[in-house]
Amino acid sequence: MSLSSPSPHPRPWDEKNSFVAGILAYLVPGAGHLFQGRTAKGLIYFFSILGLFFWGQKMGEGMVVYNLPEKGSVLKYVSLSYAAQLGAGVSALPAFLQNRRAANPVNHTIRHPSRPLIENFEGRLVPTDNDAEGVLVGTIRVEPVEGGEFRGTFEGTMDGKPAKLALGGSSFELAPAIKAGFRRKVTCGLENSAAAFPIKVIEGTIPRPFVDAYASPPDADQLQEINGRLGKTYELAMVFTWIAGLLNVLAIWDCVLGPAYGFGDEHLKVKPTEVSNASQAPKTATAPVTTTSVSTVPPVAASAPPTHSDGPPPKSSI
């Protein structure tokens, strides 16, 4: 145990099941301390560690926590980056599952829609020669037709003005459902544009559900794009999540074994061995009990008997 001498304070980490507390502390930073009744420390851990972790997630636009093990690495099932993030507990654990889901052959780029799609769309009309271009915001409706083609509409605004575009043909591409990023890329050709070259298309994104986006692995293109766009902010986002995971190791240790140095007020108390030595001193001694450990505190505090002691109160030296 980290505290070697009897303490005047209760030791809550010894009063509850350490195993349960440790598991809770791992799953949710601070939860183990709350389980033990150490509310202040629990809240410090909870807000500090999870605050760092989710701040990093936000800075990295949700593409920070993922598990892509490298071939030939010492760690076979986790990447080194994810190993550090894994300490943050249940916030990082989904990456294991998302990695498997993303690797499922069913999760691929869709080029022939098999069922209707109605989603909010943000993107642009790709400029072609002598054509208008603009920012599109609205709703996209796509449904499959025979022959592997599709048809649909876009209704909304282009550059802030109402616009309605007819979609159709065979030029359709929808990014995999399970992938990093909370927006899913989609490209649709305009109706009757197959004969034209280049094909007129709208390209943009539709929302990706949280359960499909959170902790999912990005592909190489996404990583390159976000590194180029965010630069060192993305690297700092990774660092935030790594440090959050590693800090939780300290929190788990504290939850199971108690604080490393003690309660923090030991310097105000007299050590029991020194008290027993003092009690054996001649009764005629009038000097207060002074030790090297208490010599720096004010005389009042030094001569006062230790408070909240677990053992019997020391005999007066007077």
Place this chain on the structure above:
Amino acid sequence: MTDRLPNRPYDATVHFDHQNLVYGVFSMFDTLLLAQVNVTWHMVPLALAISLVYSASRYELPEHILVRALRLFLQILGFMGGAFLVLWVLTYGL
């Protein structure tokens, strides 16, 4: 901005632009945060969180945790500031 109605004198209270005010307040907040200016400012909350968690893992009493965390936080900031100064001096004139 709302257009002024014809044949009506300008009234600042009517034409008060709440949208611009909200935008201005958020812009000021961003500037105050300085996080938009330099990514290095993200190090401050990072140092704070590290100080709090490290001190909490060393001591049990909240008041001691806070005092130690503040001391460690200032030490980290001082070290970073010193490193910044050294680098700034070394790069002077480059």
